[in-house]
Each structure stands twice: as C-alpha cells, then as structure tokens.
Amino acid sequence: MSRMPQVTSREIVQFLKEQGLVEDRQTGSHLTLYHEERQLTVTVPMHSGCDLGRGIAIRILRDASFSVDDFIRLR
Numbered sequence: 001m002s003r004m005p006q007v008t009s010r011e012i013v014q015f016l017k018e019q020g021l022v023e024d025r026q027t028g029s030h031l032t033l034y035h036e037e038r039q040l041t042v043t044v045p046m047h048s049g050c051d052l053g054r055g056i057a058i059r060i061l062r063d064a065s066f067s068v069d070d071f072i073r074l075r
Contacts, residue, residue, distance in 0.1 A: 004054045004068045009046045012060055015075055016042060021064065033064075040064065 009031075016033050017023075021042065024034035033042045042064045045052070052060075061071055 002068050002072055004058050005072070006051045006054070007057055008050070009044050009052055011075075012052065012057060013044055013046075015071060016044075016064055019064070019066070019074070035064075038065070 013031060013033070019035075020037075021033040021035045021040070024032045024041065026032065026046070029046050031044050031046050033044065034040070040063075042060060044060055045056070058068060061068065
C-alpha cells in the first residue's frame, strides 16, 4: 500500500465526483456525497485552507470503497 499524500477536502471531493458520487446536501462545514447505484453515502469535512489529515482522508476513501492506491492511480 502506498503512502497517502497530503490532500485537501476539495481534492477528495473532486475525486469522488469523478467516480460517480454527487452532492447530496451540506450541513455546516460537512458535505455529504451520495452514489445512487451503490446506495453509498460519504461525508467530507470542508474546512477551507486546511489539508485533511491522512487518517481522515484514508477513512473517507475506505467509506467510499476505494483504496489509497486507487486514489493515486485514478487521480
């Protein structure tokens, strides 16, 4: 498994949208994305000007059924 690079929430959201997820709703600073076919919901914290922690970024990808290697390869 490759090491997760530092990413912003905007980069994670862009990647997830390219994989077929769409914006469902936003409550405060948390954006919820939804994939209808897979019945999948993922929430991403949208704090501007800050990088996501690597652990949170990995957890978001896992919740969306992607690995770090998938993210690096498809990015």
